[in-house]
Structure formats: structure tokens, C-alpha cells
Amino acid sequence: xxxxxxxxxxxxxxxxxxxxxxxxxxxxxxxxxxxxxxxxxxxxxxxxxxxxxxxxxxxxxxxxxxxxxxxxxxxxxxxxxxxxxxxxxxxxxxxxxxxxxxxxxxxxxxxxxxxxxxxxxxxxxxxxxxxxxxxxxxxxxxxxxxxxxxxxxxxxxxxxxxxxxxxxxxxxxxxxxxxxxxxxxxxxxxxxxxxxxxxxxxxxxxxxxxxxxxxxxxxxxxxxxxxxxxxxxxxxxxxxxxxxxxxxxxxxxxxxxxxxxxxxx
Amino acid sequence: xxxxxxxxxxxxxxxxxxxxxxxxxxxxxxxxxxxxxxxxxxxxxxxxxxxxxxxxxxxxxxxxxxxxxxxxxxxxxxxxxxxxxxxxxxxxxxxxxxxxxxxxxxxxxxxxxxxxxxxxxxxxxxxxxxxxxxxxxxxxxxxxxxxxxxxxxxxxxxxxxxxxxxxxxxxxxxxxxxxxxxxxxxxxxxxxxxxxxxxxxxxxxxxxxxxxxxxxxxxxxxxxxxxxxxxxxxxxxxxxxxxxxxxxxxxxxxxxxxxxxxxxxxxxxxxxxxxxxxxxxxxxxxxxxxxxxxxxxxxxxxxxxxxxxxxxxxxxxxxxxxxxxxxxxxxxxxxxxxxxxxxxxxxxxxxxxxxxxxxxxxxxxxxxxxxxxxxxxxxxxxxxxxxxxxxxxxxxxxxxxx
Numbered sequence: 246x247x248x249x250x251x252x253x254x255x256x257x258x259x260x261x262x263x264x265x266x267x268x269x270x271x272x273x274x275x276x277x278x279x280x281x282x283x284x285x286x287x288x289x290x291x292x293x294x295x296x297x298x299x300x301x302x303x304x305x306x307x308x309x310x311x312x313x314x315x316x317x318x319x320x321x322x323x324x325x326x327x328x329x330x331x332x333x334x335x336x337x338x339x340x341x342x343x344x345x346x347x348x349x350x351x352x353x354x355x356x357x358x359x360x361x362x363x364x365x366x367x368x369x370x371x372x373x374x375x376x377x378x379x380x381x382x383x384x385x386x387x388x389x390x391x392x393x394x395x396x397x398x399x400x401x402x403x404x405x406x407x408x409x410x411x412x413x414x415x416x417x418x419x420x421x422x423x424x425x426x427x428x429x430x431x432x433x434x435x436x437x438x439x440x441x442x443x444x445x446x447x448x449x450x451x452x453x454x455x456x457x458x459x460x461x462x463x464x465x466x467x468x469x470x471x472x473x474x475x476x477x478x479x480x481x482x483x484x485x486x487x488x489x490x491x492x493x494x495x496x497x498x499x500x501x502x503x504x505x506x507x508x509x510x
Numbered sequence: 511x512x513x514x515x516x517x518x519x520x521x522x523x524x525x526x527x528x529x530x531x532x533x534x535x536x537x538x539x540x541x542x543x544x545x546x547x548x549x550x551x552x553x554x555x556x557x558x559x560x561x562x563x564x565x566x567x568x569x570x571x572x573x574x575x576x577x578x579x580x581x582x583x584x585x586x587x588x589x590x591x592x593x594x595x596x597x598x599x600x601x602x603x604x605x606x607x608x609x610x611x612x613x614x615x616x617x618x619x620x621x622x623x624x625x626x627x628x629x630x631x632x633x634x635x636x637x638x639x640x641x642x643x644x645x646x647x648x649x650x651x652x653x654x655x656x657x658x659x660x661x662x663x664x665x666x667x668x669x670x671x672x673x674x675x676x677x678x679x680x681x682x683x684x685x686x687x688x689x690x691x692x693x694x695x696x697x698x699x700x701x702x703x704x705x706x707x708x709x710x711x712x713x714x715x716x717x718x719x720x721x722x723x724x725x726x727x728x729x730x731x732x733x734x735x736x737x738x739x740x741x742x743x744x745x746x747x748x749x750x751x752x753x754x755x756x757x758x759x760x761x762x763x764x765x766x767x768x769x770x771x772x773x774x775x776x777x778x779x780x781x782x783x784x785x786x787x788x789x790x791x792x793x794x795x796x797x798x799x800x801x802x803x804x805x806x807x808x809x810x811x812x813x814x815x816x817x818x819x820x821x822x823x824x825x826x827x828x829x830x831x832x833x834x835x836x837x838x839x840x841x842x843x844x845x846x847x848x849x850x851x852x853x854x855x856x857x858x859x860x861x862x863x864x865x866x867x868x869x870x871x872x873x874x875x876x877x878x879x880x881x882x883x884x885x886x887x888x889x890x891x892x893x894x895x896x897x898x899x900x901x902x903x904x905x906x907x908x909x910x911x912x
Contacts, residue, residue, distance in 0.1 A: 256687070256688040256689065257688055257689075257690065331758075336647065336649060337647065338648065338669070340646065340647065343621070343705065344624075346705060346709070347621070347624055347625055347628055347704075347705060348628060350625060350704035350705055350708050351625055351628045351629050351632060351704070352632075353556045355708075355712060356705075356708045356709055356711075356712045357712065358709070358712040358713040358714075358764070359763075361705075361708075361709030361710075361712055361713065362709070362713065362763045362764035362899060362900075363763060365617065365669070365671045365899050365900055366617070366648055366669035366670070366671075367669060367670040367671055367898070367899070367900045367902055368763070368900060370670065370758070370900055370902065371758075371763050371899070371900025371901055371902065372763070372900075374758040374759065374760040374900075374901060375760050375761065375762070375763075375901075377760070378760050379758055379760055380757055380758050380759065380760050380771075380772065380775065381756075381757070381758060382756030382757065382758070383670070383756075383758045383902055384668055384670060384677060384681070385668065385669055385670050385902075386648075386649075386666050386667060386668045386669065387647060387648035387649035387666070387667050387669065388649040388652065388653070388664075388665060388666035388667065389644075389647065389649040389650070389653055391649075391664075391665070391666070392649060392666075394664075395664055395665075395666035398664055398666070398685075398690075399666065399668075399681060401684075401688060402680075402681045402684035402685060402688070403684075405684040405687050405688050406680070406684055406754065406756075406783070421643075424637065425643045425646070428642060428643040429643055455608065455663065455664065455690060496608075496662065497664075
């Protein structure tokens with residue numbers, strides 16, 4: 246029932262061709278596979294050295310940018326990197342740096358033009374495209390507690406527009422500035438997860454739906470309600486590695502393709 | 511096997527910007543083509559008077575139980591949503607709340623209110639208790655709209671600088687095509703604030719007085735604010751969103767590729783997506799920010815795709831550059847042109863500048879006052895360009911069949 250095209254039945258499907266994740270202390274595939282067996286909250290401090298970046302670019306990188314670029318480069322080959330569409334899902338983005346600039350604005354100080362242009366929500370997207378020589382479509386988004394699921398959904402919209410081109414989804418966040426962290430209930434952690442998604446081909450496939458049982462609230466889950474103590478993106482990674490059949494995050498659901506369905510009487 | 515994309519009707523529009531707080535006054539201001547609604551502001555950049563496209567209408571209050579979303583950016587979104595509350599409520603009743611999505615764009619979210627909260631903090635030592643992080647985080651805009659509408663479909667905010675609003679419409683169309691939603695509320699809101707005015711000021715991108723796109727005297731942009739909210743349904747007829755083209759530049763964080771390659775790719779992508787030859791387009795709304803680099807690269811790209819006969823204009827001198835909302839506002843201008851077309855004739859918004867063309871850039875057909883076009887095949891098709899910081903471009907095609 247599902248054709249290769251982006252529309253209609255089957256268009257909510259995607260395969261994970263490759264993944265890469267980084268969080269302090271969880272820095273390679275083996276570490277994540279062990280973590281998936283006994284998951285725990287993520288560390289808050291630390292970032293990758295991103296030594297694959299040219300020194301000029303690396304010097305300007307915030308911890309978030311290093312996480313994003315490390316995840317993005319780790320989940321794509323040199324050949325794929327310039328050709329993929331990209332989706333960057335981050336709840337807070339560069340907001341910690343924006344807050345610094347806001348204090349300067351309020352104090353009547355001059356802003357650094359470079360700092361200003363590196364605090365837009367798509368700053369990491371722009372830097373990825375420059376570092377990778379990528380000229381394809383790119384989205385950056387946020388959706389509060391639903392940011393990871395909506396990032397996956399936005400990646401599906403790119404597969405709808407161009408089914409033959411893989412989409413690199415990068416989910417990342419760092420702990421929020423303490424002024425606001427007290428106002429936000431969420432599982433903390435510094436992490437970056439890159440998922441190379443394609444409509445077909447190798448890698449485990451998933452069908453995405455809006456039938457999650459957390460779909461009771463008007464805008465999804467209350468942050469913190471019944472959620473696991475690590476970020477949604479890494480909960481998806483745990484689900485991916487554990488080989489489970491079904492994951493629900495709030496109102497959003499993933500069903501592993503090829504899962505034998507129970508006969509309904 | 512190719513599955514045809516279902517139609518994507520832009521079924522209703524609410525809009526607010528410097529030209530006014532409803533579709534009628536925005537349309538009248540658009541065809542009058544005078545930047546007379548811009549206003550001077552002393553409070554944004556220290557020691558500098560800025561001409562800005564500020565919304566002067568009183569915005570609706572955001573009351574309990576949504577009070578935590580109460581910031582100017584969300585109030586602007588609400589002002590636009592309330593204009594189409596009837597069609598929105600009908601669509602939600604028809605589709606069911608779980609089948610209605612919200613995809614919005616913003617580059618500022620509630621930054622202007624965060625600035626006020628930080629001022630309060632400087633004086634009182636703690637954050638203003640009325641301030642909530644939901645006002646500042648980008649996802650807050652879509653969450654607010656979804657809660658106000660009472661819908662339970664996916665709700666997210668795209669923020670790709672000045673292409674955010676256009677991109678929101680492209681993604682919303684895909685949600686309909688995928689069959690995940692039966693209606694989507696899509697658009698954008700952006701607010702004048704200290705962060706963007708001082709940031710663009712530091713980049714020396716803001717001109718004195720009114721922006722002067724495509725002029726040899728152009729020296730930067732005029733900032734603005736506003737919101738445009740559309741109801742999208744998978745129905746035929748009316749005004750359709752038929753094309754979206756996207757590209758990245760891989761060039762520079764705050765300057766476009768001077769060759770215009772990214773802009774050209776976005777326009778060609780939109781034509782291809784809509785299945786159209788360049789000749790089918792009757793009008794193009796330029797990104798036209800009035801910065802030396804943007805206008806030079808955009809005009810070159812337009813000339814490469816369309817030649818120089820296509821009527822084009824920048825509407826930035828009328829409303830200012832509303833950054834994250836610009837793509838949705840300019841799609842709104844295109845929608846208003848199509849909606850108000852009569853007997854196959856399209857009245858065009860004039861290109862407002864000092865009349866002194868830049869001899870260094872291609873001499874495009876800049877729309878004059880009172881100009882209209884009448885496509886031979888009776889189908890009206892218009893295009894709008896949005897190019898953002900970080901090298902993020904999105905071009906849309908809107909169409910109305912006779």
C-alpha cells in the first residue's frame with residue numbers, strides 16, 4: 246500500500262540509515278548500546294571537541310554548535326553530507342547566548358554583530374551548511390516538550406517534498422540558563438543525536454502516527470508528566486537500539502516496520 | 511508510481527502590520543504604495559531614531575488560562591487569528607481537533623517582553639512574575655495558537671530567520687499531503703524588539719529613513735513587525751499554494767552569496783514543484799530588503815530565471831522588514847492580490863523607491879503605481895521570495911484559476 250512517493254499512504258514512513266549520538270561520557274556507539282541496556286539521566290556539562298572542523302570555525306562554536314555538528318557529521322558520510330536535506334530540532338537553540346545579548350541590550354551596550362548573527366535559531370543549520378558545503382533545504386524548529394517528535398515530523402515533510410533525497414535530522418539541546426531553567430520542567434542533559442532518514446532502503450523502518458496515548462492535553466504532554474528522566478531524542482535512540490516495536494512520546498507514536506501485527510478478531 | 515499531491519487551499523487569511531489591523535486596510539495600503547504608515551521610534555537603539563513599520567493597532571489581551579503566553583508577539587498572532595476565527599472554528603469542527611495542525615514561524619518570539627522582564631530584573635532584583643519562559647521559547651508561538659484554538663494535532667514553530675514564515679506554509683502543505691492533518695493553521699508573527707534592531711544596527715544593515723530597494727542609493731533595511739495567519743485545507747478551488755522551493759547557501763551567516771545562486775535555486779525549485787515554466791508567473795514579490803548585497807544578488811537571480819520583463823516589487827518600504835514574519839506577510843500580500851483580482855486582472859503593489867535605478871544591477875520591471883496585469887490563459891500565478899540569515903531561502907507560488 247505504500248509507494249515510493251511522498252504522498253498518501255506510506256508517506257509517514259522513514260528508515261534510519263545511520264545514527265550518531267554524543268553526550269558527555271556517551272561518546273561512541275558502544276557506549277550508547279550499553280546505555281540503552283541500562284538507561285540513566287544524561288550529564289549536563291561537557292561538549293565534543295569537534296576536531297573535524299576547521300580551526301577558524303571551531304573557535305566560534307558554542308557547546309550546542311559542537312554537539313549539533315558532531316552529531317550531524319557522525320550520522321552522514323562525506324559523500325552524503327552535501328546532498329541531504331536537513332532538520333535541526335532544538336527546544337532552546339542558542340537561547341543562552343541570546344539571553345547574554347538581551348542583558349547587553351537592556352544595559353544599553355553595543356552588540357557584537359557576529360554574536361548576534363550566531364544566535365538565530367538556525368545558526369547551527371547555517372554553520373552545518375557552510376562546513377558541509379550543503380545547499381539543500383533546511384529547517385530549524387522548536388516545539389517545547391514535543392520538539393523531538395515534531396523534528397521527526399518536519400523531516401517527514403521534507404521526504405514528502407522530495408522522497409528520493411535523505412533527510413538528516415539533528416536533535417540537540419544543552420541545559421537552559423538557570424534564570425529560566427527553574428521555570429521549565431524537563432529531563433535535563435547535554436546531547437546531540439543525528440539520524441539519517443530515508444523513505445526506503447537499509448536500516449530499521451518506522452511508521453509515524455498521532456495516535457500516542459499521551460494525546461490528552463491541548464498541546465501535548467505536560468513537560469515532566471510520566472516522561473522518562475532523559476530527553477525524548479535519547480528515548481528514541483534507546484527504543485531504536487532495544488529493537489522494541491512501539492514507542493509513544495506524548496501524542497506521537499512510532500511503530501517499527503516489519504513488526505508482525507496481532508490479528509484482530 | 512507518482513501520487514499527485516492533493517490540493518492545498520489557502521482558505522482564509524488574517525493579517526496585521528504597519529498598514530493596518532485587517533485585510534481591507536492592508537490591501538488599501540498595499541496598492542496605494544506609500545510608506546506613510548511607518549513611524550519613528552527613539553526607544554529601540556540607544557542614541558538613534560529609527561523609522562520602523564510598527565503595528566499601531568491595539569492588540570488583544572491574552573487572558574487566563576493562557577496568560578502565561580501573554581507577550582506582544584503572541585498578541586500579534588492572536589490579532590490575525592481572530593480575524594478568521596469563524597472559518598477556523600468551522601474547519602476545526604469539521605476535521606476534529608486532533609486532525610488540525612499548527613505550523614508557525616517567528617524569529618523573535620516574545621523577545622520584546624523578555625527585554626522588559628530583564629529591565630524589571632535590573633530594578634527589582636528578580637524577574638517580573640508575569641513573565642514566563644513560554645513567551646521566549648520559539649515553540650511557544652505554535653503552542654499558544656494551538657491552545658487558543660483548542661486543537662490537538664502537531665504544533666511546532668519553524669525559525670529559519672527571514673524565511674520562517676514562508677517555510678511554515680511549505681511544511682503545512684506537506685502535512686496535508688501526507689494525510690496527517692485535515693486542516694493546518696500556518697503563518698508567522700514577529701515583533702520589533704531591542705535585540706533585532708540593535709543586532710541589525712551592529713551589522714550596519716539599517717538605513718536612515720525608509721528603505722530604498724533596487725536604488726543606486728540603497729543603504730540598508732527598514733525593520734517592521736506583523737503577523738499573517740492562514741487556514742490551509744486539502745480542498746480544490748479558491749487560492750492554492752502550488753509551489754515551494756528551498757535552498758541553503760553554504761556561504762556566510764549574515765550575508766547572501768553575491769552570485770545569487772541560492773536565490774536562483776529557490777525560485778527554480780518553486781517553479782519545478784508547481785510544474786510551471788517561468789513565463790507562467792505574472793508577478794514576483796521580491797525579498798527586496800534594500801541592502802546593497804541582497805538587491806544586487808536577487809535582481810541577478812531573477813533576471814537569470816525570468817529575464818527582465820516580469821513585473822516585480824518589494825513591499826518592504828510599505829511595512830518594513832518583519833524578519834520571521836516577512837515570508838508569511840508577503841504570501842498574504844500575494845493572497846490579497848489574487849483574492850481581489852477581478853475579471854482576470856491582477857492589481858499589483860507598486861515598487862516604492864527614489865526612482866534612481868542602480869545601473870550595476872539588472873533593470874527589472876519594477877511595478878509602477880496603478881499597474882495591473884492580465885495573464886492570457888486566465889490563471890493568475892504569483893511568486894514570493896524570502897531569504898534568511900544563515901543562508902536559508904524559501905520561495906512560494908500561489909495560484910488562482912479564473
